[in-house]
Amino acid sequence: MIVRRERASDHDAVRTLVRAAFARDPATGTERAPEDVVEAGLLDELREDPGFLPHLSLVAVTDDEISGHVIATRGWLEPTGEPVLGLGPLGVLPGAQRRGIGTVLVHAVLAVAEAADESLVALVGEPAYYRRFDFRPATELGIAAPDPAWGGYFQARWLVEPRTGGTFRFAEPFTRH
Known part of the structure; x- marks a missing residue:
């Protein structure tokens, strides 16, 4: 398996x-x-959003087939407007799941x-899965979810020394989905 940046020619395979x-x-x-x-x-909307960061849209390729994809896009902490990242979606072909592809992509x-x-990456996902990457309930890090109903599924991880928290805001397409 190799991990590389997603290319425009990968979009159809990644959508599938x-x-x-x-x-x-x-x-x-x-x-x-x-x-x-x-x-x-x-995912299609994220690629068209100003928060799209091409270097953070990665694919896993196994036997010349795209077997997994992950993306992180620009988010912000309010009220300061500090730029941070929102991770997701993360997807792996059903027949290739539980083989470590998702783990490799997240790393x-x-x-x-x-x-x-x-400085910071936040996501909505299964705590038991993301804990292995040192994600924690965002509230423990002083980060409030855009939707409080997400509870412990809204998680974050500082990549630098922890800073002042705030309320997380995902790239605009997330507000429509």
């Missing part, structure tokens, strides 16, 4: 991958039709973010 990876609604567990997978539309995107002098 995300539709397959999120075919089961994470919140309800029900099966969704490909056109109902909101994460695929979100890679965090390494690139840290090398780019980013």
Whole structure:
């Protein structure tokens, strides 16, 4: 497996991958039709948003096939407006899940973010999964979720010495999904 930046020529394969990876609604567990997978539309919108950071959109390639994708986009801490990152979606082809591809992608995107002098990464995801990457409930770090109902699923990780917290704001496309 190799991990590299996503290319424009990868978009169709990544869209197909995300539709397959999120075919089961994470919140309800029900099966969704490909056109109902909101994460695929979100990803397309994130690529067009001013918060898109091409160096933080990565793919995993296994046997010449894209097997996973992760993206981090520009977010902000309010009220200061400090630029930070929002991670997600992270997707792996169903047949390739539980083989470490997602883990490798998260480590890679965090390494690139840290090398780019980013300060904080936040996400909405399963605490048991993201704990291995040192994510914690954001409230423990002084970071408030855009939606308090997210509770412990809204997590964050400082990449630098912790600074003053605030309320996290994702890139604009997240507000529409």
